[in-house]
Amino acid sequence: MFPPSELPAVSSGPAAARLSFPGQAESLCYDSKRVRFCSAWGPTLTARILKGAEFRDQIYAELRVELDALRAAGITPGLAGVLVGENPASQIYVRNKIAACEQLGIFSAKLTPSASITTDELVATVEGLNRRDEIDGILVQVPLPPQVDAKRVLETVSPEKDVDGFHPVSLGRLVTGRPGLVACTPAGCMEILRRSGVRTEGANAVVMGRSDIVGKPMALLLMHANATVTICHSKTRALPEVVRRADIVVAAMGRPWMVAPDWLRPGATVIDVGTNHITNAGEAERLFANHPERLEAFRKKGSALVGDVHPGAAEVAGAITPVPGGVGLLTIAMLMANTVKAARLRRGRAAGAPHPAEAARF
Numbered sequence: 001m002f003p004p005s006e007l008p009a010v011s012s013g014p015a016a017a018r019l020s021f022p023g024q025a026e027s028l029c030y031d032s033k034r035v036r037f038c039s040a041w042g043p044t045l046t047a048r049i050l051k052g053a054e055f056r057d058q059i060y061a062e063l064r065v066e067l068d069a070l071r072a073a074g075i076t077p078g079l080a081g082v083l084v085g086e087n088p089a090s091q092i093y094v095r096n097k098i099a100a101c102e103q104l105g106i107f108s109a110k111l112t113p114s115a116s117i118t119t120d121e122l123v124a125t126v127e128g129l130n131r132r133d134e135i136d137g138i139l140v141q142v143p144l145p146p147q148v149d150a151k152r153v154l155e156t157v158s159p160e161k162d163v164d165g166f167h168p169v170s171l172g173r174l175v176t177g178r179p180g181l182v183a184c185t186p187a188g189c190m191e192i193l194r195r196s197g198v199r200t201e202g203a204n205a206v207v208m209g210r211s212d213i214v215g216k217p218m219a220l221l222l223m224h225a226n227a228t229v230t231i232c233h234s235k236t237r238a239l240p241e242v243v244r245r246a247d248i249v250v251a252a253m254g255r256p257w258m259v260a261p262d263w264l265r266p267g268a269t270v271i272d273v274g275t276n277h278i279t280n281a282g283e284a285e286r287l288f289a290n291h292p293e294r295l296e297a298f299r300k301k302g303s304a305l306v307g308d309v310h311p312g313a314a315e316v317a318g319a320i321t322p323v324p325g326g327v328g329l330l331t332i333a334m335l336m337a338n339t340v341k342a343a344r345l346r347r348g349r350a351a352g353a354p355h356p357a358e359a360a361r362f
């Protein structure tokens with residue numbers, strides 16, 4: 001129907017072009033690198049891969065400029081990480097966050113209470129960090145041991161230092177559209193959309209997942225960006241049909257490869273938040289039945305990391321984040337951005353630096 005020679009030319013650049021085809025109700029997003037061949041109904045697309053490293057590097061470059069300005073005003077932002085016990089995944093997460101601080105010249109402190117700590121003791125630890133002036137951000141790595149009241153601990157973090165954005169005050173500010181600290185993963189997803197030129201205004205967005213740390217803030221951010229948002233969860237009926245209406249799909253369920261290619265509308269932008277560690281051989285064999293190279297890699301390593309979206313989605317979507325190498329990298333970048341922002345908001349005025357609230361994005 002549209003041989004490649006008749007495809008309209010597109011300008012190069014990071015933003016996807018939007019193209020309407022005569023006689024078709026739908027319009028498709030594409031850029032010149034993605035049009036592969038034409039089928040009977042029009043061009044078949046291969047998604048633009050939205051690589052987290054590219055956006056992370058942009059954010060770090062911007063943060064370096066801001067950090068220089070803060071240092072000139074006598075402020076070095078500081079982040080404290082509280083790592084309770086010896087959960088191997090948590091140890092890796094905290095190590096990566098501290099490494100990012102070192103990379104940017106942000107002061108960091110790591111506290112490692114034992115797994116037997118009580119709620120009262122941990123609350124006292126956080127209160128101590130609230131009082132330390134050189135600490136701008138406090139991150140309490142979850143999950144916490146079962147004897148600890150995690151909600152009480154997280155609510156002890158001063159909202160001014162709540163760089164994870166988990167405190168009810170932070171969520172309240174987000175709901176009411178006031179500047180504040182926003183949960184890092186959804187904030188990172190918004191940066192991916194913004195920096196890759198995906199239009200949110202008027203777009204139909206579907207968020208799969210309604211957790212306090214990902215799904216809910218994600219939906220609020222998309223709503224503030226003027227998308228029409230549908231929030232889905234485990235009780236949503238006819239989920240694939242709902243997803244098929246979306247221009248922007250955010251998958252945050254923790255369900256390996258659940259979102260099949262035929263759930264997607266051609267050209268949709270797909271943000272895959274899912275981070276699923278596969279360690280069970282039976283599950284790997286089922287999942288990778290048609291992906292011998294993935295199965296082989298699993299057998300060698302004993303584990304695999306997959307998202308919520310099936311890789312075949314890249315043949316239908318207009319743009320898609322990979323797992324690994326997508327949203328996860330932005331989560332740490334936004335933690336750094338929140339730490340710098342917290343320092344500016346709390347200490348910037350006192351040091352005579354310009355107050356940034358008017359320029360603050362969600």
Ligand code: NDP
Nearest residue numbers: 185209210211214233234252253254273274275327328331
């Ligand atoms: P939660 O388990 O807290 O929430 C999962 C959500 O998905 C719930 O709202 C649940 O619905 C919904 N859900 C589960 N199964 C289905 C289903 N079959 N159909 C529709 N909805 C379903 O997870 P999180 O929000 O904490 O995390 C979600 C994913 O994102 C995980 O894979 C996690 O590892 C990843 N993650 C990645 C980060 C990153 O940096 N890349 C950071 C944070 C999370 P209901 O409410 O009805 O139970």
